[in-house]
Amino acid sequence: MGKQSDIEILGVDVSTQDVPFRAPLKFGGRVVDGSENINAEVTVRTRSGKEATGFGSMPLGNVWAWPSKSVEPDQTAEAMRSIAQRVGAVANDQSELAHPLDHGIAIQKTFPTIGKEIGAAMGIEEEVPMLAILVAASSIDAAIHDAFGKANEINSFNGLSAEFMNHDLSHYLSEEFAGEYLDQYTLREPKETMPLYHLVGALDPLTEADIEKPIKDGRPETLGEWIEADGLTHLKIKLSGEDLPWDVDRVVAIDRIAEETQGRLGREHWFYSLDFNEKCEGVHYVLNFLQQIEQLAPRGLERIQYIEQPTHRDLKKHPIPMHEAAKIKPVVIDESLLDFESLLLAREIGYSGVALKACKGHTESLLLAAAAQKYGMFLCVQDLTCPGASFLHSAELAARIPTVAAIEGNGRQYCPAGNAGWKERFPSMFEIEDGTVGTYALGGVGLGH
Template sequence: MSVPFRITDIQLYERGVRMRLPFRFGVVTLTACPQAFARVRIATADGREAEGAAAELLAPKWFDKNLALSNEDNFEQLRASLRLARDAYLGAAAERDAFGHFATHYQPQIDAAARQGLNPLIACFGPALIDKALLDALCRAQGLPFHEAMQRNLPGIDARLTGDLAGFDIDAFLASLAPSPAIALRHTVGMLDPITGADIAQRLDDGLPESLEDVVAATGCRHFKLKVAGDAEADIARLTRIAQVLDDSLPDYQVTLDGNEQFADAASAAAFWQQVERTPALRRLAQATLYIEQPLPRAIALDSDVRPLAAMRPVLIDESDATLDAFPRALACGYTGVSSKACKGIYRSVLNAARCRQLNEQALREGREAVYFMSAEDLTTQAGLAVQQDLALVSLLGLAHVERNGHHYVDGFGTAPPAEAQAFAAAHADLYQPPGRPRLHIQGGQISLRSLHAAAGFASAAHPLWDTLQLMAVPQ
């Protein structure tokens, strides 16, 4: 049964994040970036009050890849989305359940953002962060861990915004979900990442792996996400070097290819994959490829027939998943997968997972193969709230592996005060090691999640040190 509540306060904060290694994805090389934090207070109908929190990176050149905009322009776009969402959520005094708050503001937020020239992907960022913080507060008010709250549908999730799920039993779907004690890490190999030690001109010597060879040796990872740039010759050469490391180091592995919207059209993406399959040195890597992620620019992705490519390897949408109707539109084009990213919204992830369940059940009833799937992707989630809440979400949705890259490009808790890092590490000792300098703990390619499931709240028994954060500025 859902629990109504009023939102009594929403505060927005920032903290700068510095990368230990440059992260090249799509059209940007990231070296520094702010992380946004939401701090909320709620009052439930039965008189309980609670505080909740969430965090998410203000990543440039993903939500809007317009090269005419600077990184600071992109940061300000996301701040604008957060301010719009904060004002809307606080301006509605009515008691609603958590999903009701989201549903009430979903389309008005998109419309308000559009009037400021902001696309739907940006528009949904603000509510995504605030919704996570509200769910954290709700779980704390009820004394429940995230997975139990979701199994009981405490947020009140329904099909009011997704007509294709009108006949689907969402309560039964949520009740059937069970969190895993661990999840496999899928390591991101960025476009600038060194493949072998010979690629490193000067080592950082910070105790963390730098090259792909280092990562394999240090973490035992067997899942990898490989960025490609849409330049077939350069991509094939780089994939060949990656394949040599993986083939020589691991008895078995699995990879995904991320096109980051870099292919001009569906035909060129299909031709590239055919070239991969024809390259002898890539034979094992091609066989190990699970799917291809967002190869086409979002402007054409949902108007392009990707079935020729999908007949060779499954294709999923990521950047094109800008609204709640995007996945059904993508299905008509031949895509069978969709990504889960906390920065796009927890409710979108849950509803798209429900769609996959419904589609697969229907396919099996009709004697067809169950091919619809969700993947767990990362946008450099940082140690603490962001990585913990995302891990809890994708684990509950039954995903077996998750792209993680924030721990690789940022050293541990980065610029967070040592006392904050120690508080999170003490509360989640299985997730962060060693105790003196906590970093994401990866053993045998796995991340332990047990402490996330034990915490009352949304996957965290700790909160940031708020007085060390900077209030998000209001533009003059």
């Protein structure tokens, strides 16, 4: 028997919004100098007759979600726009009354067919990656969860108990989760504040000598300026994974600048995360890297909080063991994490943590967050250079999962124009002074913003 809080979907509207960049971002050998958001509005009605419209927004992210050697970026972007529209149509056709989690799972079942149909219609010979479909659909999934909360006049994270859900977690994951619900793995109120992970991209200037063309827009341009202006305590460092001397030198240089700047600020503790963007040949590269960092910057090694996705995203074709590296630092999957099956495979080959991303879908993120906590894995939440509403959504996810210690957010660095309107409504999330964001502001109805 269904719940009075269950929703039926009445209408779906999907649109796009260009987001200009102030500076290019380089990761995994690829450079991004502009973006666009996929925005979605979903109108729902509860079983008791209450209606509401939810909103979701997420960067298209095709360069990250669909890095192809045979399909040009403009074509992958066009395909992902088409996928978003098709997923919107599928969502619009959902006739049953259900919890948003069940709507999300039902819609996901159509993803393989949608990918094949869009690929064939566009004459794309390679298979459309599931990651690209998840990203294209994520704003719609978010809007459904947002609308559910608004229609029931609750924060959506407080609609995850047996009072609202029609199935326990064994229905979505495995029998290990029998009798458990998502409220056991989420918080009823967002954390008051969270440290912000600032991105140091491969092209980002560390010192004034590195600046080839000053932007002169009043924002910091060097790493030291960013640390001082925003009081940063967490730095995410993009590395090559293919050039060991460069990677080592980069981290040593960043650690030296951080030492100097943090020393002036009177700080003793700060942290790094390292992202190889799946470019390492194997675990030996990571081990050699860590060994050299220990020799050249031993305190820098201590500051490393975790290592992200060192090797190929396809774990089935490239099951490269990570056990030895994970003994030194948590090693998390990012691009590889698509579903519960991929999480289990990652654990089997030695990964000790997972990176959640709202761009893979709110439904999937909630389920994987529960599984990761159940298995005692390290958890972090990252964004996709998310501006505005997409960053707030990502931050709310991080603020509601107990074991997540920090939130990544680099939209303010690369595309601050996308924060217009949202910055004024949520100043604590966009005006950074002490290295933290005020996630206390994200406790409203729906997804909190």
